[in-house]
Amino acid sequence: MNSSTGPLDDLRSAVLAAAAALAEAGPRSTPTLERPRQADFGDLSTNAAMLLAPVLRAAPRDVAGRLGEELTARLGDRLAKVEVAGPGFLNLFLDDAWFGDALRGVLAAGDAFGGGGARAAAERVNVEFVSANPTGPMHVGHARNAAYGDALARILELHGHAVTREFYVNDHGSQVRRFAESIRARARGEDVPEDGYRGDYVTELASLDDGEISLEELGRRGVAAMLERAAATLDRFRVAMDVWYSERSLHDEGKVKHAFDVLAEQGATYTSEGALWLRTTAYGDDKDRVLVRSSGEHTYFASDIAYHQDKRERGFQRLVDVWGADHHGYINRMKAAFEALGGDPAELELLIMQFVQLAAGRMSKRSGEFVTLDDLVDEIGVDAARWFLLHRSHDTTIELDLELAKRESAENPVYYVQYAHARIAGVLAKAGHDEADVAFADRTLPLEPGERALVMKLLAFPGEVAEAADRRAPHRIAAYALELAQEFTAFYRDCRVVGAEVEDFRLALSIATKRTIARALGLLGVSAPDAM
RNA sequence: GCGCCCGUAGCUCAGUGGAUAGAGCGCUUGCCUCCGGAGCAAGAGGUCGCAGGUUCGAAUCCUGCCGGGCGCGCCA
Numbered sequence: 001m002n003s004s005t006g007p008l009d010d011l012r013s014a015v016l017a018a019a020a021a022l023a024e025a026g027p028r029s030t031p032t033l034e035r036p037r038q039a040d041f042g043d044l045s046t047n048a049a050m051l052l053a054p055v056l057r058a059a060p061r062d063v064a065g066r067l068g069e070e071l072t073a074r075l076g077d078r079l080a081k082v083e084v085a086g087p088g089f090l091n092l093f094l095d096d097a098w099f100g101d102a103l104r105g106v107l108a109a110g111d112a113f114g115g116g117g118a119r120a121a122a123e124r125v126n127v128e129f130v131s132a133n134p135t136g137p138m139h140v141g142h143a144r145n146a147a148y149g150d151a152l153a154r155i156l157e158l159h160g161h162a163v164t165r166e167f168y169v170n171d172h173g174s175q176v177r178r179f180a181e182s183i184r185a186r187a188r189g190e191d192v193p194e195d196g197y198r199g200d201y202v203t204e205l206a207s208l209d210d211g212e213i214s215l216e217e218l219g220r221r222g223v224a225a226m227l228e229r230a231a232a233t234l235d236r237f238r239v240a241m242d243v244w245y246s247e248r249s250l251h252d253e254g255k256v257k258h259a260f261d262v263l264a265e266q267g268a269t270y271t272s273e274g275a276l277w278l279r280t281t282a283y284g285d286d287k288d289r290v291l292v293r294s295s296g297e298h299t300y301f302a303s304d305i306a307y308h309q310d311k312r313e314r315g316f317q318r319l320v321d322v323w324g325a326d327h328h329g330y331i332n333r334m335k336a337a338f339e340a341l342g343g344d345p346a347e348l349e350l351l352i353m354q355f356v357q358l359a360a361g362r363m364s365k366r367s368g369e370f371v372t373l374d375d376l377v378d379e380i381g382v383d384a385a386r387w388f389l390l391h392r393s394h395d396t397t398i399e400l401d402l403e404l405a406k407r408e409s410a411e412n413p414v415y416y417v418q419y420a421h422a423r424i425a426g427v428l429a430k431a432g433h434d435e436a437d438v439a440f441a442d443r444t445l446p447l448e449p450g451e452r453a454l455v456m457k458l459l460a461f462p463g464e465v466a467e468a469a470d471r472r473a474p475h476r477i478a479a480y481a482l483e484l485a486q487e488f489t490a491f492y493r494d495c496r497v498v499g500a501e502v503e504d505f506r507l508a509l510s511i512a513t514k515r516t517i518a519r520a521l522g523l524l525g526v527s528a529p530d531a532m
Numbered sequence: 533g534c535g536c537c538c539g540u541a542g543c544u545c546a547g548u549g550g551a552u553a554g555a556g557c558g559c560u561u562g563c564c565u566c567c568g569g570a571g572c573a574a575g576a577g578g579u580c581g582c583a584g585g586u587u588c589g590a591a592u593c594c595u596g597c598c599g600g601g602c603g604c605g606c607c608a
Binding site: 029032036037038041045047050053054060084085087088089133170173174175213241273274275277286287289290291292293294295298299300301303323325327328329330331332352354355357391392393395396397398399406410411413415416418419422423425426427428430431456471475476481482483486489490492495496498500531532 | 537538546548550554555572573589606608
């Protein structure tokens with residue numbers, strides 16, 4: 001737990017201390033400290049007095065007045081002015097020196113800026129995502145899952161957690177057999193079976209079948225080939241998995257048996273109608289679930305339980321699974337199973353990605369019936385694709401019209417953000433500044449509104465990272481990056497940098513902005529070019 | 533029928549108790565002697581699905597409806 005992650009947190013502490021001076025119990029909930037919509041409401045505003053009023057049984061505006069006095073006593077000349085406004089807001093006007101120190105703080109934080117604000121202790125986190133079946137190419141749904149899981153991992157890392165990125169490989173079971181049968185049929189020039197795989201990619205794998213090998217071996221080779229493609233596609237999409245975890249290995253290494261033993265010890269399994277069941281209803285599921293079918297075959301659920309038990313035994317403090325919306329009906333049973341294994345259900349997070357809906361009538365021809373991740377990257381590039389997939393909340397469906405996306409890619413806001421970054425690089429080049437020396441003298445000329453606004457926006461970054469991390473919401477970083485770029489552009493419009501009397505300050509501000517844009521884009525896996 | 537997600541500007545969507553609800557795209561009108569015009573400024577455009585409730589205060593929390601998506605296998 002850090003005592004301070006920046007000037008905003010110092011102010012927040014001062015507000016809380018001032019509140020505590022008025023009422024020992026403090027406000028009934030955490031006060032806000034945020035940038036008001038209107039400039040004449042000050043640099044920052046807090047609702048602390050309104051939260052305190054019921055506790056003190058006093059009028060909110062009176063409480064605000066007293067709170068302002070307490071705050072003034074604590075902050076001295078850093079606080080240029082306080083005003084009581086509206087129903088009881090307290091608007092804070094900060095001194096120029098405060099902004100100068102704040103900017104120095106941003107620059108001094110260097111690569112750590114934005115991180116270190118973890119509200120909870122750092123954890124070892126396993127993020128399992130994509131996990132596309134190795135029997136077909138990855139489509140846009142996997143692309144969204146990949147972009148989201150990877151960005152979440154990057155955000156959690158900056159936030160201070162130790163993250164493992166993991167891909168669960170479904171290389172076991174009937175689908176692999178059907179995949180092998182499909183390849184063999186193509187190798188022989190026959191039609192694929194009724195329930196087989198039909199894409200051209202299956203035909204392309206026909207050479208794997210020399211006619212001698214077993215169906216099982218052919219399945220292994222087919223899966224290996226598909227995984228190689230998946231890894232290449234993900235690499236191109238800037239996703240680097242740490243672990244590719246084989247479902248088959250769970251069976252081969254006795255981990256399924258082990259998980260069954262753990263469940264049996266807890267008395268959570270029973271046999272009925274020739275099948276082995278897990279009593280998930282004891283943990284909130286609507287019905288019990290089969291682990292071993294009466295035929296003797298294990299269900300997919302059995303593998304998944306063993307997989308999660310293995311993750312627990314590998315010492316992660318938090319497990320995050322990123323699933324597609326079509327799996328949400330699976331949540332209760334997985335949570336139940338996790339609890340039956342002895343796990344704390346709070347340590348298992350099952351995040352559901354809503355679908356990418358394809359605009360009707362604009363399907364890709366290449367893969368037959370869907371737009372693949374590779375298609376998307378081919379058409380609009382990694383930066384635009386990742387931005388498009390990440391800039392909305394994961395729990396809302398997004399609509400993809402590939403033709404429209406192509407046409408509009410030049411108008412994509414991601415380029416606006418990148419442009420701001422490149423423009424700063426241009427300004428620095430013109431000033432002959434190498435970004436090494438970011439020192440600046442204390443201001444004698446008053447700060448311009450654009451300068452104050454830009455510093456404030458920079459200071460908001462650590463809080464945004466914390467929110468994005470805690471709420472598993474990378475899209476907030478995209479929104480922040482756009483706002484920061486807009487704030488810089490307004491500053492750039494109003495404040496001459498090169499040759500200005502306060503050039504040193506403005507160069508330092510520009511550099512801090514450039515780094516923060518690059519960092520925010522980096523969290524999304526989007527590049528920040530110096531020229532475009 | 534039950535469960536999960538969604539319903540906010542023409543379109544795509546931010547906004548999980550605070551001041552006059554925002555952005556991008558699209559549309560209208562201006563702006564290239566000016567550090568990068570992939571830009572800037574101004575403007576039009578809203579019953580925040582509907583109805584109750586909680587609160588000093590609700591797009592936000594609760595309840596019930598309506599509409600859309602998805603899921604309810606001894607499939608994976």
